[in-house]
Amino acid sequence: MVWAYPLRAEETNQDPLAGISLDDLASGKSSKVSAPKISADFTGSIIDRIGAGLNYKPKDLDVATNQVYAFLQGSFALHPRISVLTSVLFDDFLGFSEKTRGRWAFEVREAYGLFRLGKVELKAGQQLFSWGTVDVINPTDWLNPRDYNRIIDVETGYDKLGIPALACNVFAGPMQLNVIGIPFHVPSRLDIIGGNTSLLGYQFPLETALQKMRTDSQFEVLYRFLNNWVPDWQKDLQHLLDSEEFYNGHITGVPQNFTAPEAATRLMFTFGRTNFYAAYAWLWDDLPTFYMNPKLTGLLKGLRRTEYGYGTLPPSEYIDVSVLTDPFAAVYHRSHRVGVAFATSVKGFGIRGEAAFIDPYHWYDDNFEPVARSQTSWAFNLDYLFSDELLLGVIYSGYAISDFSKSLLAEPSYHTIMITVRKPFLQDRLELRLAGLLDLTYVIEGRPIDSPADLDCTAYGTLIYNLTNNVKIGGGFNLFGGPLDTNFGYLRERSRIFTHVEFGF
Amino acid sequence: MKRTIIFSLSFTLMLFAAAAVFSEELTGKQIVEKMKKVTFSDDAILKVKMINFDKSGTPHEKVMIQRLKKGKDGLGQSVTSFASPPDVKGSKFLVMEQKNADDIQKLYLPAQKRIRSISSGEKSQKFMGSEFSYYDLQTHDPDKGVHTRMKDRVIGNYDCYAVETIPKESANSEYSKMVYWVRKDNMMPVAAKFFDKKGALFKEMTIWNMEKAEDGNWIARNDKMNNTQTGYATEIQILEYKVNAGVADEFFTDQFLQDETRL
Numbered sequence: 001m002v003w004a005y006p007l008r009a010e011e012t013n014q015d016p017l018a019g020i021s022l023d024d025l026a027s028g029k030s031s032k033v034s035a036p037k038i039s040a041d042f043t044g045s046i047i048d049r050i051g052a053g054l055n056y057k058p059k060d061l062d063v064a065t066n067q068v069y070a071f072l073q074g075s076f077a078l079h080p081r082i083s084v085l086t087s088v089l090f091d092d093f094l095g096f097s098e099k100t101r102g103r104w105a106f107e108v109r110e111a112y113g114l115f116r117l118g119k120v121e122l123k124a125g126q127q128l129f130s131w132g133t134v135d136v137i138n139p140t141d142w143l144n145p146r147d148y149n150r151i152i153d154v155e156t157g158y159d160k161l162g163i164p165a166l167a168c169n170v171f172a173g174p175m176q177l178n179v180i181g182i183p184f185h186v187p188s189r190l191d192i193i194g195g196n197t198s199l200l201g202y203q204f205p206l207e208t209a210l211q212k213m214r215t216d217s218q219f220e221v222l223y224r225f226l227n228n229w230v231p232d233w234q235k236d237l238q239h240l241l242d243s244e245e246f247y248n249g250h251i252t253g254v255p256q257n258f259t260a261p262e263a264a265t266r267l268m269f270t271f272g273r274t275n276f277y278a279a280y281a282w283l284w285d286d287l288p289t290f291y292m293n294p295k296l297t298g299l300l301k302g303l304r305r306t307e308y309g310y311g312t313l314p315p316s317e318y319i320d321v322s323v324l325t326d327p328f329a330a331v332y333h334r335s336h337r338v339g340v341a342f343a344t345s346v347k348g349f350g351i352r353g354e355a356a357f358i359d360p361y362h363w364y365d366d367n368f369e370p371v372a373r374s375q376t377s378w379a380f381n382l383d384y385l386f387s388d389e390l391l392l393g394v395i396y397s398g399y400a401i402s403d404f405s406k407s408l409l410a411e412p413s414y415h416t417i418m419i420t421v422r423k424p425f426l427q428d429r430l431e432l433r434l435a436g437l438l439d440l441t442y443v444i445e446g447r448p449i450d451s452p453a454d455l456d457c458t459a460y461g462t463l464i465y466n467l468t469n470n471v472k473i474g475g476g477f478n479l480f481g482g483p484l485d486t487n488f489g490y491l492r493e494r495s496r497i498f499t500h501v502e503f504g505f
Numbered sequence: 506m507k508r509t510i511i512f513s514l515s516f517t518l519m520l521f522a523a524a525a526v527f528s529e530e531l532t533g534k535q536i537v538e539k540m541k542k543v544t545f546s547d548d549a550i551l552k553v554k555m556i557n558f559d560k561s562g563t564p565h566e567k568v569m570i571q572r573l574k575k576g577k578d579g580l581g582q583s584v585t586s587f588a589s590p591p592d593v594k595g596s597k598f599l600v601m602e603q604k605n606a607d608d609i610q611k612l613y614l615p616a617q618k619r620i621r622s623i624s625s626g627e628k629s630q631k632f633m634g635s636e637f638s639y640y641d642l643q644t645h646d647p648d649k650g651v652h653t654r655m656k657d658r659v660i661g662n663y664d665c666y667a668v669e670t671i672p673k674e675s676a677n678s679e680y681s682k683m684v685y686w687v688r689k690d691n692m693m694p695v696a697a698k699f700f701d702k703k704g705a706l707f708k709e710m711t712i713w714n715m716e717k718a719e720d721g722n723w724i725a726r727n728d729k730m731n732n733t734q735t736g737y738a739t740e741i742q743i744l745e746y747k748v749n750a751g752v753a754d755e756f757f758t759d760q761f762l763q764d765e766t767r768l
């Protein structure tokens with residue numbers, strides 16, 4: 001019986017490492033080469049996702065969407081001790097509804113020089129950092145801002161935005177020290193309106209707000225007054241509130257003149273099979289804090305206490321309607337952050353956890369005025385890889401507000417549980433990913449759950465097949481559920497299914 | 506790379522063997538002991554291609570650089586850098602042998618930019634979706650099996666010993682029985698059969714294209730595992746190798762794992 005299996009001709013011709021010397025790969029330095037070699041390596045991908053909404057509301061939501069991510073990375077070895085890495089991303093979004101909307105972005109994700117000085121390395125330039133140990137939810141992953149429009153495709157990693165930084169990393173046996181200076185703040189991108197995860201949907205929900213005003217006796221007087229004195233106010237206000245420029249004009253950004261740098265440091269220590277981390281950062285907030293115009297607040301309070309009482313319209317000279325065109329200002333604050341984390345494995349179980357303390361952190365009271373508190377957040381992750389390669393994980397996360405008072409528009413603490421599943425098939429060519437997150441906060445506080453629709457939750461899944469080494473196809477879904485006033489419930493009409501096509505090189 | 510990878514330093518060690526030749530009559534256990542006794546110089550670096558074949562024989566390849574080195578304490582360490590396909594390119598896997606404990610394994614994924622420690626998990630898990638399991642890639646303690654010498658056989662042009670091994674309970678093996686055919690001239694296995702817990706043929710392995718390295722040790726350039734129950738197969742090719750390459754210690758560190766500018 002012949003036991004040997006001859007190679008196929010095409011298999012022997014494909015060597016992506018052709019031309020790369022094993023001598024150079026072994027030494028890590030070009031010690032055997034007389035002159036420095038410059039080498040380059042490129043990688044990239046193009047992803048296209050076509051989505052279809054599961055809830056049809058043409059005015060507010062997209063019926064169908066098309067999202068393209070085109071990514072390119074180049075790394076260059078200039079010298080045994082010096083390398084450069086650059087990566088760029090092009091993001092193009094189209095939403096199809098009663099009117100088509102589009103958005104595109106081109107950004108440099110990373111562009112840094114890496115200088116190796118033995119056990120010390122310096123990285124200078126645009127960078128991405130990943131702090132934290134837990135899957136998906138990382139309270140200590142503070143450094144990079146996010147594009148919240150891309151949160152819906154969070155597994156791509158493209159939600160994270162690069163920042164300019166100078167990082168010094170020291171590797172000393174079981175210890176690592178990272179010290180990072182960030183000269184310019186890069187804000188997160190969160191659309192107030194018009195984005196997939198924007199707070200107020202595709203456009204400002206003026207009708208919803210008006211309906212509330214009509215039925216709420218507190219606002220009834222104002223509503224009647226406006227209809228009497230400013231009959232076109234609804235149309236004008238809608239036009240104003242749907243404008244991105246209007247919101248951007250009311251945001252006070254971070255000074256970009258070296259007077260507002262950020263800094264962070266992290267120490268890691270390995271003991272046996274366990275890594276321990278301790279971190280500190282001094283950073284600008286991820287999102288600005290909104291301050292309502294005091295005149296607007298006073299206007300609303302004044303109406304309640306007017307000497308004319310309910311049902312009597314006050315004269316126009318008592319009301320400064322112009323305040324409606326200048327309702328708020330958004331301001332960034334800076335905070336101190338302390339974090340700890342660990343990661344270990346025991347008897348096949350992966351066990352990881354992290355916690356962060358932020359001070360100050362701004363919440364809002366029932367007068368819509370910001371209130372500074374401190375916040376502690378945490379996440380714990382347990383996972384296990386079964387013999388049939390099924391990876392099952394559980395993540396418990398949450399936060400708690402210090403000095404909580406009932407006037408705050410928040411819960412004193414927040415708890416979620418997430419289940420993740422990953423299963424490969426067909427020699428890793430087909431992969432199933434599932435994740436489901438349930439907000440336990442309302443369950444813990446005893447809020448009535450009469451049906452699954454009352455559960456604040458989200459679920460995500462993909463099934464991706466490697467058609468070839470370079471091409472993947474598949475599909476997935478994003479589902480959101482819960483009442484409108486809950487964290488995921490407000491996104492529930494954005495539930496979708498999507499196709500996925502990816503070309504990589 | 507979308508799944509946990511389990512890889513043992515011994516993966517490539519099994520393809521190396523000392524050049525010693527023995528002519529005396531050997532028992533089954535002695536044959537196994539000599540077969541398992543692998544050696545290589547202080548370090549080595551290899552370019553390796555792993556080809557997974559589906560039922561129709563369509564190949565899907567992964568190419569990697571593997572660096573091996575013995576630490577000062579004699580314990581081995583290896584780091585594997587993946588060069589292709591695109592979805593695993595830039596990923597790195599570090600394994601460090603531990604005395605009387607499971608290997609420490611760390612994985613770096615460029616998409617996540619984070620080093621993750623890998624738990625040992627089940628030994629029957631597949632290495633990177635291949636037909637080689639973690640158990641297949643480990644060196645096995647001969648004392649954890651009962652070895653019976655069977656009738657010698659000629660495989661190809663080589664006179665071979667044949668040994669049947671029944672793993673003991675303590676081996677925690679996924680197999681009920683293994684049969685090896687070992688070349689008499691260099692004690693390198695050329696073929697093996699593996700039987701599942703029910704006694705049915707599960708996998709067949711063939712090893713070929715052997716040559717002597719610069720340091721006099723034998724190396725097998727090709728190794729293929731066929732899963733007879735599913736029809737899938739995996740072939741491992743050593744495209745290029747260099748022993749006594751002067752592999753620097755810096756490659757077996759977190760610093761190298763996280764360095765996306767170096768392969």
